[in-house]
Amino acid sequence: MALKEGLRTWKRIFWQLILLGFGLSGLLLYGLPIVRARPDVLTCTSWGAPIIWDGTFDPAVAQQEALQQNLTIGLTVFAVGRYLEKYLARFLETAEQHFMVGQRVVYYVFTELPAAVPRVALGPGRGLRVERVVRERRWQDVSMQRMRTLHEALHGRLGREAHFVFCMDVDQHFRSSFGPEALAESVAQLHAWHYHRPRWLLPYERDARSAAAVAPGEGDFYYHAAVFGGSVAALRGLTGHCARALQRDRERGLEARWHDESHLNKFFWLHKPAKVLSPEFCWSPDIGWRAEIRRPRLLWAPKEYALVRD
Ligand SMILES: CC(=O)N[C@H]1[C@@H](OP(=O)(O)OP(=O)(O)OC[C@H]2O[C@@H](n3ccc(=O)[nH]c3=O)[C@H](O)[C@@H]2O)O[C@H](CO)[C@H](O)[C@@H]1O
Ligand SMILES: [Mn+2]
Numbered sequence: 001m002a003l004k005e006g007l008r009t010w011k012r013i014f015w016q017l018i019l020l021g022f023g024l025s026g027l028l029l030y031g032l033p034i035v036r037a038r039p040d041v042l043t044c045t046s047w048g049a050p051i052i053w054d055g056t057f058d059p060a061v062a063q064q065e066a067l068q069q070n071l072t073i074g075l076t077v078f079a080v081g082r083y084l085e086k087y088l089a090r091f092l093e094t095a096e097q098h099f100m101v102g103q104r105v106v107y108y109v110f111t112e113l114p115a116a117v118p119r120v121a122l123g124p125g126r127g128l129r130v131e132r133v134v135r136e137r138r139w140q141d142v143s144m145q146r147m148r149t150l151h152e153a154l155h156g157r158l159g160r161e162a163h164f165v166f167c168m169d170v171d172q173h174f175r176s177s178f179g180p181e182a183l184a185e186s187v188a189q190l191h192a193w194h195y196h197r198p199r200w201l202l203p204y205e206r207d208a209r210s211a212a213a214v215a216p217g218e219g220d221f222y223y224h225a226a227v228f229g230g231s232v233a234a235l236r237g238l239t240g241h242c243a244r245a246l247q248r249d250r251e252r253g254l255e256a257r258w259h260d261e262s263h264l265n266k267f268f269w270l271h272k273p274a275k276v277l278s279p280e281f282c283w284s285p286d287i288g289w290r291a292e293i294r295r296p297r298l299l300w301a302p303k304e305y306a307l308v309r310d
Pocket of ligand 1: 082171
């Protein structure tokens, strides 16, 4: 009899513990603010800027926050020469699916052939403007000239109609959501091939004569010029700095190792970005699988230089 009684008590305690376990985990999941963290990666720079990884933000909160500010977000892209037919349609089509969905967006396409810009069906609140540029002879000059052209555009219509702007390469496409979590006063993109390398191995311009020179022991990260962004005011500063530095080098017969990207890296060393995007935001599939890359947002196109570069 006593044995039966004891067994029943134990059974009751057992079920109470199970219920308590469920209750506590329910409370943790729903009752308390969800703590999202990525203990596997660096999520903050030494100057206190967030490094945005999947799982460190709530997309719905970022979306709400941006909607309240009634923003217009610019996205600039250059498609000069064969880069237009090869990449532009996919870049724009996938941007329609993934870039700042739900926000007001204005694309700025810079090309020497406005008539060849593909007609992409745009969602509500999204517009596209085409700006004519002259075609530079060398691909390096096309790439570098972007800084001067962007600087002028930011002092023109683009600067008047947008609050924040992202400037991107065209040889990539969106794979998943690239939303307002990426917005900040100035935004830099960690380079997918270099984010885990020690500082002395980063491919900064080392020639001290160049305006892009980064001395040994200097530099925070190596940033990718395929994605950068920020407020109109901050980007006026960035593009103006880089355009002047590129001009200074040209006058001295110098060309930095990675062209405009070298100057961008020098700029971000001198003026720290307010937000840094993890390599998930602009990933190269050639690198292969990495545990910390959960959800790539932009994917590099395979490099087909022989096809697109003269
Ligand atoms: C891994 C790698 O190699 N990275 C470098 C390489 O990037 P990329 O190989 O990604 O450069 P890229 O060929 O994509 O050129 C940059 C961008 O300029 C535009 N564009 C360029 C040339 C052209 O004829 N037409 C045109 O529209 C286009 O938007 C393109 O995406 O070169 C860049 C420009 O120097 C940077 O230095 C990068 O660090
Ligand atoms: Mn590129």
